[in-house]
Amino acid sequence: MSSHHIVKEDQEPALIIAATDRIPSSLLNQLLEWNPIVITDGRNLEHVVQLGIKVDVLVTDEPADLSQDHVFVLPLTTSFLDIALTYLIKRGCRAANILSTDVDPNLLLRYAAKIQVVLLSNGRRTFVVKSGFTKWKPKGESVFLHSNQVIETKGLQQTGENEYITAHDGFYSIHFDQSHGLVGEQI
Template sequence: MSSHHIVKENQEPALIVLSTDALDSENLGQLLEWSPTIITDDYHIDFLLAQGIKVDVVITEQETHYNQEQIKRVPLKEKALVDALEYLINQQYKAVNIACDSLSVDLLRYASVINIVVFAAGKRMVFVQQSYEKWKAKGERIYVDETLLKSLVGLRKVTDNVFETEQDGFFYLGFNTDEFVAVGERL
């Protein structure tokens, strides 16, 4: 990090790693650029440590000693994902990036408390309410549960829950629910 970047505690999104396949090394490197708080579980900590990545918190059932100092252990109570989110919320984090294998329904109950971006199955997903607008190049794929759509502009349906941008420019999604909706794009 260069000297002109001053980052306050808990201002940068934390990173929960629950899959080593969710991100390629370039995308992982971008997420690590700002030295986020990194949380993982018993199944992924060895991979991260072997890559030389500093882990801050491990959600664990074990008393394992790691070759890295100052790793905080948080006992596994429910699921690693839920326990990690609870930890971050208690520590007053405002945002988190999550690398995992699939989108968990558990995320919806936290979307109103912490800004969540999920990287899973080759997609980047955000949780939004009411509407979503973003600039994309022509032919980009957008993934959203079409039963939650009230309106859309700039997209054409490809198949169930998969849309494609019609041209370079902004697309718009309006939702028929007040709940949070996951919107995805390819990595």
């Protein structure tokens, strides 16, 4: 017996490529597996195309030599990521992955109420969670908290500034002094 999966448009997280440096090809292949909407900027377009990735949306302030058909071009009027996320929200997308090496993780908090965003940067996966977040992890796993607003953790041992490891196999929890905070994990 076989199973067939039907993927509706915009069901899979969109992929925003803000940088391709130091992004493992295995991770990139996983993110592209279900043919998400791909957005990049003029600075990264050439390398993205060289990787064989079909670009759906290009954000640029300069004329671009588009070797691909059917690329929607948005003008670069503010920051690339603000334009990309606003476009996805207006389109009705519920989630996006951002590949980058130099994004302020607090950008994720600004959009938390409108779209679920995961930042994949410098060997970490950073995402927004609600205060009271719990997750099961094995003992000794690294967890990074990108906020000075952490008021309580359980199941974590602090190893550095905003750096923790799980104390044991099982659940850890985090409470923030605001409704949301940022958690990072190694990828």
